[in-house]
Amino acid sequence: MKAYVITNPGGPEALELQEVPSPKAQKGQVTIQIKAFGLNRAEAVTRMGGSGKAVKFPKVIGIECVGIVMDCPGGELEKGQTVAAAMGEMGRAYDGSYAEQTVVPVTNVFPLKTSLDWKTLAAIPETYFTAWGCCYHTLKLDKFEKPKVLVRPGASALAVAITQIVNHLEGQVIGITRSAHKVEKMLKTGMHKVIVSADRVADEVLAEWPNGADGVVDTIVSKTSVADDFKLRSKKAHLCLAGSLADSYGTDKAGSFMKAMIKPRVGFYDSGTISVTKDGANLQQIVQRVEQGIYNPHIDATFDFSELPKAHEMMDKNAFAGKVVISVDVD
Ligand SMILES: NC(=O)c1ccc[n+]([C@@H]2O[C@H](COP(=O)([O-])OP(=O)(O)OC[C@H]3O[C@@H](n4cnc5c(N)ncnc54)[C@H](OP(=O)(O)O)[C@@H]3O)[C@@H](O)[C@H]2O)c1
Structure with missing residues (x-):
């Protein structure tokens, strides 16, 4: 072969x-x-x-x-x-x-x-397992009515999948990208708003959502992104750290991941924990929702x-x- x-x-x-x-x-x-x-x-x-x-x-x-x-x-x-x-x-x-x-x-x-x-x-598999885990296990989005979720970066496969799940909950997603040319494509995936920025976005997010985001998924995890996450999340919101793009070798040299993890309502999601007994039914449900047009993989x-x-x-x-x-x- x-x-x-x-x-x-x-x-x-x-x-x-x-x-x-x-x-x-x-x-x-x-x-x-x-x-x-x-x-x-x-x-x-x-x-x-x-x-x-x-x-x-x-x-x-x-x-x-x-x-x-x-x-x-x-x-x-x-x-x-x-x-x-x-x-x-x-x-x-x-x-x-x-x-x-x-x-x-x-x-x-x-x-x-x-x-x-x-x-x-x-x-579907890896991306939706992770999106599902971030949304339901770490952010506990089923506890929020019409949840408002910030995802950084928003131009990732993971962000698109999170958008499908949040939109099905009648919520909204704001995605962040460094690339202006990706905005139109990102909006077509169902994102409520796209902000073009490589820096802090809290003021812009709070202008749109005065009470803050009900959930934040951060897969950049730099000192700047995490400080911004804390500023823009609501009082009940969880922050899900799910990647380390800022330090692409995942060594967390700046310690941003560890420093954030000791704060309240901060968790992570790791798809390394999935198994057929624990997660098989979720995947079948996700696949059915794609068949029904509820989730669109884009x-x-x-x-x-x-x-x-x-x-x-x-x-x-x-x-x-x-x-x-x-x-x-x-x-
Ligand atoms: N925890 C888990 O179980 C799990 C599972 C799957 C994926 N992940 C993580 O989720 C993240 C996204 O994965 P993916 O496969 O969906 O990614 P992807 O589709 O490859 O998207 C990555 C996008 O992120 C932006 N980006 C890349 N490096 C960046 C940086 N240093 N700072 C800011 N933006 C950056 C780029 O868009 P711009 O044009 O905006 O720059 C890029 O197109 C990765 O960190 C990955 O490791 C975690």
Whole structure:
């Protein structure tokens, strides 16, 4: 089978398309024929060597995919079943989804009933698991009537998914971007307002929402962004720290994450905790809502498998404003 193998971490050219032996599942594992997968910022970090000792090279990276079950020696899933797989150290501790096939622990393989096409389905797992977790577990948005949520940055796949969830709760999302040319696209995803800024936005947000935001999702987490988050959130709002774009290697050298975490009503969400027993029903519900048109993934770009390095190059340049999907074997 074909797979992108990284031997030496680096730029997009580190992704080398190779012919490698097909992986074989043991009991407790599933072999998946990959149809498509979503691109994630975390994969760019791993590609550059930013995941430290957690990822040993050579490695096939990629933390999520959708496809069909080829083999499941333990019998937990049937051959031909449509599945998604995500996290569980996929593409980090063991080879992941930048391939035609992958072998994943059954704990992180999610059986799905769906009529969605592969590309749309591929836009969902990791991004919507995270959006769902940020909205319901950390921000507790179901406790607010018509919640007002600030997301920074707003030009991310995660922000688009959060917008779908908040709009379904009849709430509003304000997204922040550094790129003026992304505003129109972001508004089309359903954001209430987009602010173009690389700095503080609290005054502008409070002018729009005088009582402040009912929830804030910050995946930049710099000293400036966190101070601004505290200023613009309402008295009951939670702040969800869910990424570290300001320090793309995630080492939190400035200590912004740790300093914020000791304050009241501050939490984080980590999709590394997902499993089929805990989160499988949520994913099926999300997929149904996409089928019903309640959530729209607003895929920003799709690429063929052969174009994966180009997609990484564009991700490095922050060219996208939403989810990017790679099709591997779509009829
Ligand atoms: N906690 C979890 O479980 C979890 C799961 C998934 C993702 N995440 C995190 O969520 C974040 C977004 O991920 P994604 O895959 O959705 O991202 P993405 O689609 O690649 O979007 C990233 C966008 O953020 C902006 N950006 C990038 N670096 C920035 C910086 N240093 N300061 C300000 N804005 C910056 C850029 O837009 P502009 O044009 O505005 O610059 C870029 O287009 C990442 O931090 C990722 O690690 C966390």
